[in-house]
Amino acid sequence: MILLVGGSGFIGAAVARRLVGQGSDVAVMTAHPARSRERIERMGARVVAGDILEPASLDRAVDGADAVLQSLTFPTFPAEKPRKRYTFEEFDRLGTERLVTAAARAGVGRYVFVSGAGAAPDASEVRFRAKWLGEEAVRASGIAHVIIRPSWVYGPEDPGLNKFVAFHRWLPFVPVVGDGSQRLQPVFVEDVAEVIALAVTRTGPTGTFEVGGPEVLTMNDVLRTMMEVRGKMKPLVHFPRFLPGLAAFFLQVLPRPPLSPEAVDFATAGAVADTEKLRQEFGIRLTPLRQGLSTYLAG
Numbered sequence: 001m002i003l004l005v006g007g008s009g010f011i012g013a014a015v016a017r018r019l020v021g022q023g024s025d026v027a028v029m030t031a032h033p034a035r036s037r038e039r040i041e042r043m044g045a046r047v048v049a050g051d052i053l054e055p056a057s058l059d060r061a062v063d064g065a066d067a068v069l070q071s072l073t074f075p076t077f078p079a080e081k082p083r084k085r086y087t088f089e090e091f092d093r094l095g096t097e098r099l100v101t102a103a104a105r106a107g108v109g110r111y112v113f114v115s116g117a118g119a120a121p122d123a124s125e126v127r128f129r130a131k132w133l134g135e136e137a138v139r140a141s142g143i144a145h146v147i148i149r150p151s152w153v154y155g156p157e158d159p160g161l162n163k164f165v166a167f168h169r170w171l172p173f174v175p176v177v178g179d180g181s182q183r184l185q186p187v188f189v190e191d192v193a194e195v196i197a198l199a200v201t202r203t204g205p206t207g208t209f210e211v212g213g214p215e216v217l218t219m220n221d222v223l224r225t226m227m228e229v230r231g232k233m234k235p236l237v238h239f240p241r242f243l244p245g246l247a248a249f250f251l252q253v254l255p256r257p258p259l260s261p262e263a264v265d266f267a268t269a270g271a272v273a274d275t276e277k278l279r280q281e282f283g284i285r286l287t288p289l290r291q292g293l294s295t296y297l298a299g
């Protein structure tokens with residue numbers, strides 16, 4: 001049995017569908033069964049209750065698993081909510097330590113951890129330092145493991161590019177925070193899922209792999225490609241960073257803010273990956289952006 005922790009999420013669900021399609025026995029752990037049960041069962045996977053914040057629930061969840069995938073984050077990502085323990089430290093560092101400890105105790109044979117391109121001990125952003133410390137816990141576990149570091153993942157359910165698709169649908173222009181010159185290496189979620197599915201099921205390469213798409217593009221180029229695929233060009237309108245940043249600052253008082261200062265930072269961050277090792281050891285063909293977008297956006 002393969003246990004997908006975070007298998008109801010954007011990346012995890014793409015992996016779950018692929019593994020179920022290949023005939024694997026897949027269980028998806030969720031901390032929110034009321035919300036995620038139907039989605040998990042529709043994918044053809046079993047539902048297992050478990051919460052990355054509760055160690056005892058993890059022991060129950062990993063029981064009987066041959067392999068574990070960890071691809072999760074807290075519900076308010078990228079905005080931390082310390083009172084709810086929704087922090088990078090709790091999920092990416094301590095959560096990984098809790099889950100990999102439970103997996104080692106249960107004799108799990110293979111562990112795949114979805115980290116992020118940029119993970120480093122001295123990274124300036126807390127999310128990348130926490131990812132690094134999570135990676136270190138996996139490396140120290142003694143379990144055969146694959147660490148996947150994706151760059152900027154897009155697909156039919158992504159929380160990033162789809163916001164711009166909605167702007168493009170409803171506005172006469174597409175708003176961009178900053179000058180849109182940050183460099184991205186967009187990778188199709190199906191390519192990430194293919195790598196992860198190979199990593200959890202076969203006794204092939206182990207180690208740490210950065211995963212990005214075949215092109216490095218600016219945010220402006222990504223948005224122009226998205227508009228071309230949708231068949232209608234509209235102007236990109238660039239807003240100085242401080243404007244949405246200011247709006248986000250005041251919107252923080254709302255219970256469910258539509259914009260947070262962290263989301264503004266996230267929207268202007270670059271994300272590139274070195275895919276050489278991935279191509280060599282996984283032999284995967286990476287999908288160009290236009291081709292990936294055409295599978296779900298072409299009109």
Ligand SMILES: NC(=O)c1ccc[n+]([C@@H]2O[C@H](COP(=O)([O-])OP(=O)(O)OC[C@H]3O[C@@H](n4cnc5c(N)ncnc54)[C@H](OP(=O)(O)O)[C@@H]3O)[C@@H](O)[C@H]2O)c1
Binds near residue numbers: 006072149
């Ligand atoms: N998306 C990207 O572009 C990208 C790029 C680089 C790296 N990554 C990394 O990939 C991972 C997955 O990202 P994603 O975009 O697929 O995330 P996502 O769609 O937000 O999914 C988050 C998952 O976490 C689970 N979860 C939330 N709270 C939990 C808890 N307390 N205990 C156990 N599970 C919990 C959710 O399941 P339930 O709600 O069912 O509990 C859900 O399946 C993250 O670590 C992220 O940092 C993503």
